Amino acid sequence: MDWDIVIGIETHVQLKTQSKQFSAASIAYGAEPNSQACLVSLAYPGVLPVLNKEAVKCAIRFGLATDAAIAIRSVFARKNYFYPDLPKGYQISQYELPIVNHGKLTIKVGDEDKVVRILRAHLEEDAGKSVHGVSQGKSGIDLNRAGTPLLEIVTEPDMSSADEAVAYAKKLHELVQWIGICDGNMQEGSFRCDVNVSVKKKGTDKLGTRREIKNLNSFKFIKQAIDYEVNWQIETLEDGGTIEQSTILFNPDTGETRAMRTKEEANDYRYFPDPDLLPLDVNDDMINEIKSTMTELPAEVSQNLQKNLGLSEYDANEITADRAVTDFFMQVVEKGASAKITANWILGNLYSRLNESNVEIQNCPISIDALANLIKRIDDSTISNNAAKKVFDRMWQDNQLTVDAIIDDLGLKQISDSGEIESLVQQVVDSNASMVEEFKSGKDKAFNALVGQVMKLSKGKANPSQVSDILRKKIS
Amino acid sequence: MINNSINELHHGLLKKDFSSVELAEYFLSRIKKLNPSINAFITVDEEKSLGQAKLADEKISKGDLNPLTGIPIAQKDIFCAKGWKTTCGSLMLDNFISPYDAYVIEAFNKAGSVNLGKTNMDEFAMGSSNETSYYGPVKNPWNLDYVPGGSSGGSAAAVASRMAPIATGTDTGGSIRQPASLCGLTGLKPTYGLVSRFGMIAFASSLDQAGPMALTAEDCAHMLNVMAGYDERDSTCINRPKEDYLANLDHSIQGLKIGIPKEFFDEGLDANVQKLVEEALNEYKKLGAELVDISLPNTSLAIPVYYVIAPAEASSNLSRYDGVRYGYRAKEYKDLMDMYFKTREQGFGEEVKRRILIGTYVLSAGYYDAYYLKAQKIRKLISNDFKEAFTKCDVIMGPAAPSVAFKSGDKKEDPLAMYLQDIYTISTNLAGLPGMSLPVGQTQGLPVGLQIIGNYFKESQMLNMAHAYQQKTQWHKMMPEGV
């Protein structure tokens, strides 16, 4: 039997603020346990929440970036449940009236664009952390994270495969960093996805019962968890079983999903408007002010790179996947370097080197100027692409040297003098008569071998396209 | 010193008739003598009080003072006070030494007042007789067999018995005005948002408001001058220019219109109370005010609405008492769930548990619309009644409570009868309006209070009205026998 897969994603995006959602305590990661648990984080008797302005601005920025409606009035509610890492016994979250409604995000599925509808995005606060097994049978509670500002972004069930879900998550991850509302650090939990998965028989309209996979914090896990869950659901249904709506956890070690042991009894959260917080009113002035600080979004920048700089769609999208990379790229190009070669170099050599060394592009040891000069030397045929890699290696190690000095030092200057190349070609033709014969008898491979011999003879410095032109003329 | 007003005590301090330390010692000795029978205080800490008094004396000697500097005050145990045990009348917080000061405490500290101690109260402010406190019932100084009212009954009894010249209270459904009425004091619940709730332990957040309790309107005005003010730590606190509540006290009330809601004089009102309230209204006529009939048609709904909204908010506000970070934790438990259940079963008293359960019920799935949402809509109707009424009058007057104080134990087992105590006070909390009670007579040796309800932020006018009456009458000067 054929099955349709239906996926919706709720993403908890930790907002890039200094202080908590409702108090002036730090949200810095990795502090000593409870050292950032202020009076409000500890839910002492008598303390009250006061909303962080920056968090509101982040939510509006997200709404504008996804072409959503910004609610002129939104309301904070209390979601009531008991958990030791939830100090007040309720979480403050926007429920009936969220600040952002009906946005959209376009993802790439194969060669096609697909729009994922964003139902809503609402402001809320994070819970603390339970540390299991501090001693036999006991857990420890760290409230440093309690009250950290979150934007929960909820999609419609618009995705129909694990790959689409991952494409959406990646796109969203790019966007929230691009607009500067999240640091995107998934290891530290700044970007976590809850994935709702259900399956239904192909061609039917009736949605299946969904199960929600909680707290996935890597794209790999999203893919693995969905694949496993979809298989499990299909097998269960084909074996005549039924799916129960439930919350499940993904175990990265086994690659399996399982239902949580503690079921939220009947999910009766008793939401009601928080009497300690008044309605959040957002006016046009505030929205316009935020609009004026926003730059182009990745999709627009990608279009421009394709149209104005002639980049391929693939390269343009890859470059604009990261705002820092885009900035770096634009600066290199502004120095007069060829856009296409720059894109190739950033996405190729520079990326792999940054990855190997675990360095962010903002901290790249090779300066914008140096990279631009290197690319100019490739562009004007002073050095070959291969030689450029050697120069690049040297620049990575010693950023004091200029590109030209390295080229001189390594003797990598390309031979583009046709007389000189002609004489090299002649030497090779003379000493490889059999290969020349093979070529003449129709074996194209022999031609490449001859070019290789010329390059070898020139110690890699001959301009390869000139070599092949001259050789072809000589032996054809 | 026993019947001195703040003005008189202030001048005594200025003229060095007595020092702040002597003043504090005087009231502390009265507490020592009287509190065992009245039980108005949960915590007294002479060392702390006298330390504050010394500081006040230094301020006074430097001439750096205001009217409240060196004046002793009793603080309701609902306000967190740094270094003081702050219990809210509950076993749940019996071991809670507050690490911080509430706004109200901060304000009085800044003024240089001397905290005499923390007063007894109904547990988490839930009650109208001060019988739900973990620390035992408070007795009415006018007759020790009778209740002082609640929930600010400890503060009321402390001032009525002259163990403190002034005290703070909080009012969610009448918890300042009803005990003020039952103990013969002047007490004022300000407009919601006038006094910061920061550090005031929450019962029902959208209704709670702190206010002064004293012998006279003038003293209440002094206290309100200290208490009112913007505080950015409370999102519901209103940012508005500071007023001097003493400024208008002596204004003439000639021509002011007093609305008399017919619903406040129904069959539920004790006949003797009614008579005294009517006499007070006559006095106002003599003072030049005009009485006009008004109607607050939804008055009878205030209690049902309140017993949805207040427990709903409370059920959520009290979820933080789980034994994890502070406060009571059950001694024995099997696992986490058991720890929650036992901690909350043992740590809360009966009335608090009842209200948590009611609140949980009215918010639970399937009932929210029928109860909580419905109550919020009727709350709007009640609020609209007042809006309409204030187009016809400047203030509204009526009884503060349906009867004088009742005997201890009389209503303890009957929550519904107890809830009716607040029938005339609750609607102002629902609307967010200011209300006050002042003594206007006695029947069977027990005081009767007149309620004044003002329009939003009209505290100054209400105090002016009360002061005018107190210039002509002596009820506020009456003192119980045996204290």
Place this chain on the structure above:
Amino acid sequence: MSLNQADLKKIAHLARINVSEEETKVLEEKLQGIMSLIDQMQNVDTDNVEPMSHAIEVSQPLREDIIKETDIRKDSLPLASEVQDSLFVVPQVIE
């Protein structure tokens, strides 16, 4: 609407309050009494009435995003029943 024993059990669980078998009967009666008082609301026509959540009609003020709080563990940890390595200790949390 009346509140029955099953309701009482459910809400006691939601509220994490132990109610013993003996208490159930008395409590149920008292709660029913309160609910019948509350039910006086049901006859009121509230069509087209806006619900009122706050006593005042003001918008939420916003706080500047500045860190003002400091480490208060020296005050906060001693207030807890059980603490280890700066963590509040509770019986094992099971997910």
